[in-house]
Amino acid sequence: MWILFLGDVVGKPGRRAVREFLSRLRSHRDVDLVVANGENVAGGVGVTGPVIRELFDVGVD
Secondary structure (H helix, E strand, C coil), rough: CCCCEEECCHHHHHHHHHHHHHHHHHHHHHCCEEECCCCCCCCCCCCHHHHHHHHHHHHCC
């Protein structure tokens, strides 16, 4: 089983990077599970529903 752990995903730039690269990483490395540190994913206001759904939609488990 391959697990990909993404460090601190910070704000819009971090979400953009995940959106741009995650599907390629998942398929290239045959990743089974993706875990992301999302405490700063909403640009310093923690985790909000819309941004966490955005990460789920692009493949974060």
